[in-house]
Amino acid sequence: MENKLSGFGLDPTGVERRTFLEEGESSPKQSLYSLSLSASLYLACFHLLSLKLGFILLLLSIYKMDLDLSAPHSTGTTIIGVTYNGGVVLGADSRTSTGMYVANRASDKITELTDNVYVCRSGSAADTQVISDYVRYFLHQHTIQLGQPATVKVAANLVRLLSYQNKNMLQAGVIVGGWDKYEGGQIYSVPLGGTILRQPFSIGGSGSSYLYGFFDQAWKEDMTHEEAEQLVVKAASLAMARDGASGGVVRTVTINAEGVTRKFYGGDTLPLWHDELEPTNSLLDLLSSSVPEPMST
Amino acid sequence: MVKMTDLPTKGGFSFDLCTRNQMLLDKGVQMPPFRKTGTTIVGLVFQDGVVLGADTRATEGPIVADKNCEKIHFMAPNIYCCGAGTAADTEAVTDMVSSQLQLHRYATGRESRVVTALTLLKSHLFSYQGHVSAALVLGGVDVTGPHLQTVYPHGSTDTLPFATMGSGSLAAMSVFESKYREGLTREEGIELVAEAICAGIFNDLGSGSNVDVCVITKGQTEYLRNYQLPNPRTYISSKGYSFVKGQTVFLEQLLLLVSKLVHVEAIFQLRVDEWQYRINWGLVPCLC
Numbered sequence: 001m002e003n004k005l006s007g008f009g010l011d012p013t014g015v016e017r018r019t020f021l022e023e024g025e026s027s028p029k030q031s032l033y034s035l036s037l038s039a040s041l042y043l044a045c046f047h048l049l050s051l052k053l054g055f056i057l058l059l060l061s062i063y064k065m066d067l068d069l070s071a072p073h074s075t076g077t078t079i080i081g082v083t084y085n086g087g088v089v090l091g092a093d094s095r096t097s098t099g100m101y102v103a104n105r106a107s108d109k110i111t112e113l114t115d116n117v118y119v120c121r122s123g124s125a126a127d128t129q130v131i132s133d134y135v136r137y138f139l140h141q142h143t144i145q146l147g148q149p150a151t152v153k154v155a156a157n158l159v160r161l162l163s164y165q166n167k168n169m170l171q172a173g174v175i176v177g178g179w180d181k182y183e184g185g186q187i188y189s190v191p192l193g194g195t196i197l198r199q200p201f202s203i204g205g206s207g208s209s210y211l212y213g214f215f216d217q218a219w220k221e222d223m224t225h226e227e228a229e230q231l232v233v234k235a236a237s238l239a240m241a242r243d244g245a246s247g248g249v250v251r252t253v254t255i256n257a258e259g260v261t262r263k264f265y266g267g268d269t270l271p272l273w274h275d276e277l278e279p280t281n282s283l284l285d286l287l288s289s290s291v292p293e294p295m296s297t
Numbered sequence: 298m299v300k301m302t303d304l305p306t307k308g309g310f311s312f313d314l315c316t317r318n319q320m321l322l323d324k325g326v327q328m329p330p331f332r333k334t335g336t337t338i339v340g341l342v343f344q345d346g347v348v349l350g351a352d353t354r355a356t357e358g359p360i361v362a363d364k365n366c367e368k369i370h371f372m373a374p375n376i377y378c379c380g381a382g383t384a385a386d387t388e389a390v391t392d393m394v395s396s397q398l399q400l401h402r403y404a405t406g407r408e409s410r411v412v413t414a415l416t417l418l419k420s421h422l423f424s425y426q427g428h429v430s431a432a433l434v435l436g437g438v439d440v441t442g443p444h445l446q447t448v449y450p451h452g453s454t455d456t457l458p459f460a461t462m463g464s465g466s467l468a469a470m471s472v473f474e475s476k477y478r479e480g481l482t483r484e485e486g487i488e489l490v491a492e493a494i495c496a497g498i499f500n501d502l503g504s505g506s507n508v509d510v511c512v513i514t515k516g517q518t519e520y521l522r523n524y525q526l527p528n529p530r531t532y533i534s535s536k537g538y539s540f541v542k543g544q545t546v547f548l549e550q551l552l553l554l555v556s557k558l559v560h561v562e563a564i565f566q567l568r569v570d571e572w573q574y575r576i577n578w579g580l581v582p583c584l585c
Contacts, residue, residue: 096455103455104455126422126427129419129452
């Protein structure tokens, strides 16, 4: 395991710090982290990361495309976690983008860490997948050693440790949510930089910028499960309507004392917002259907 | 006194020369172009298994370096992997993981699983932080069923029913998005894959030449090399070429004796290795 960890460059013990960015550029991530600017921070980091790949892009100059298929695979996303009386509801969109191209339009951003704890991932897809794999492995060991299911707090803290101690190398903003018998349903937000913050609800990803005002108005304490689920789906579809980097379908995961329920909301079941059109096969059908009225003098 | 040079190397990519490279680039020195497979690679899941497809053009900048290269790499008898990106990187990484899978098969005594190959590829690529430029479509059928996964150079993976990668991925994806449905038959699957690759060949400058297809089902794999050749040479003179005798001046004539051909029994060699392995590990009872 030692070799595997040092090969990755990730160091959960925090003893050694390895800085990888030695290509004449300072790490953009170090200088920008604060909770309130999480959305613009995510966008800024993404652009700067693209600059780092500049010399590879030079060599691709023949295939000059605005799409930039060699950009790091990222989840420019909308993720939401909400507590209700009895548990939590986690929700996410399903778009994974590489530059301007949608690499996967039906991805699953809500990943299992244990039976009772799930995590919503946003930021670099590679980084968040590796973090989830590590934390799932650690939690499995921890559960065996403890003799009972891990608590959500432990899971969130493991994510936070990896995120904080490798902050120079990672671009990962996650929301950890779950249920345990001591504290019930809990949501922990672990944004870029590795802060951990317990909140009654949390939003993340590039699409979250459009939801701060919505949640200020629509959130209330002690909702029922149905209310919480509807809130999450409505919020996700609002963000998907306005954010280019979010889209596809909405996936939700409900975690409570009874267990885990996964739900899927296809694109056509989501409500349409301002200026959104009904899906049609061709605009020509709309245009040719109405016959122009004769002019009257 | 221990000098810096005496410390054991830690492994992973060595960034020592990166500042020097950047300085050279700034001074205007041109880096030699990588040989890339500017490519179209696709995969789809049909009712009995997985179909993988690839074009066969390898480019070095604007030049076609290889008109008929093989982009579908062997990983295990039941797992194949298409590779896009830098040709050296895809070759090296698939060879490496293929060897690791074989050792794992010897150790476990079981058929390799696609998720094993996926995890090995993913962890290798992540640890090189995207500098190993290999974008792969990994497909296979194991005891748990058919699997199709894409692996990106930074180490992220996606599991999909149909996938395309490479510079021609947009053209191929448009074909898949219009025509893919669940439960395709083998013939329909192969035809759809060939159509998607052709879309990449004809609409993308980085892809061209022929179509390679690989069909993997439970217990059987068929590698259809050059399944379609939609770009034949059209400039062959119909009258043939007539070279007048005596026109070429030759300076020296060297006659080589070709001895009898040696026919190598490859299967026999493998058996010998396997026996050697078994003897070494005490798996063969010694008879007096």
